[in-house]
Amino acid sequence: MTSIANSLQQVRARIAAACEQMGRPADSVCLLAVSKTQPTASVLDAIAAGQQAFGENYVQEGVDKIRAVRAWEAEAGGAAPSQWHCIGPLQSNKTRLLAAHFDWVHSVDRLKIAERLSEQRPPELGPLQVCLQVNIDGGPNKSGVVPADVLELARAVAALPRLRLRGLMTIPEPVSGFEAQRAVHVQARQLFEAVRDAGIPGAAWDTLSMGMTGDLEAAVAAGSTMVRIGTAVFGAR
Numbered sequence: 001m002t003s004i005a006n007s008l009q010q011v012r013a014r015i016a017a018a019c020e021q022m023g024r025p026a027d028s029v030c031l032l033a034v035s036k037t038q039p040t041a042s043v044l045d046a047i048a049a050g051q052q053a054f055g056e057n058y059v060q061e062g063v064d065k066i067r068a069v070r071a072w073e074a075e076a077g078g079a080a081p082s083q084w085h086c087i088g089p090l091q092s093n094k095t096r097l098l099a100a101h102f103d104w105v106h107s108v109d110r111l112k113i114a115e116r117l118s119e120q121r122p123p124e125l126g127p128l129q130v131c132l133q134v135n136i137d138g139g140p141n142k143s144g145v146v147p148a149d150v151l152e153l154a155r156a157v158a159a160l161p162r163l164r165l166r167g168l169m170t171i172p173e174p175v176s177g178f179e180a181q182r183a184v185h186v187q188a189r190q191l192f193e194a195v196r197d198a199g200i201p202g203a204a205w206d207t208l209s210m211g212m213t214g215d216l217e218a219a220v221a222a223g224s225t226m227v228r229i230g231t232a233v234f235g236a237r
């Protein structure tokens, strides 16, 4: 077994244990393997170990990897194709490339970017799956819409034709201790539920993307449906 296969097995076990603790089904949390700065060879090792969804922060780096992996998949045939999520800050001059290659984007925090992504999404690809990044803890220098503006942005994004709105994403400031981590993630879950209850026509609203290597358990305890794990899967960057 490669060390990446081994790490993946350990991360899956952490997710399963955290789910069991909460009485949640183990398949209620998706694992997104964050492959930023990692070589394509490491992504292929992870795919060989059964991993399907990958997260990238930088659009150009991600697209280079997506192209390489898609070429490999076309040769290899067989298993379900990998799925690619953009989780980094978005710039207007990168939206066309993003829309043409990624399956998901988690970091939409303003309508102008969402409109560009919708306009630029190639029709043959089906809708781009979107989460809104929310600045849940008011952290400094961080992208993300403020909680009070989430509902309005969600309704506007859900109305765009080539996007499918799925939920929220958060990157809280690092805090230590399970309870402190969970408290922030619970705020995100409450916002997620409040928006769902207010109603967003056209949105699936089934995804709460939160939890990284250091706070996976606290995020699952608070209701995360997708954890984004880099270091524990691929090693230190």
Ligand SMILES: *Cc1c(COP(=O)(O)O)cnc(C)c1O
Pocket (backbone or CB within 6 Å): 034, 036, 057, 087, 088, 171, 212, 213, 214, 228, 229, 230, 231, 232
């Ligand atoms: C890098 C990154 C991750 C993964 O972080 P780890 O601590 O290595 O697990 C998750 N989400 C975002 C947005 C990131 O930039």
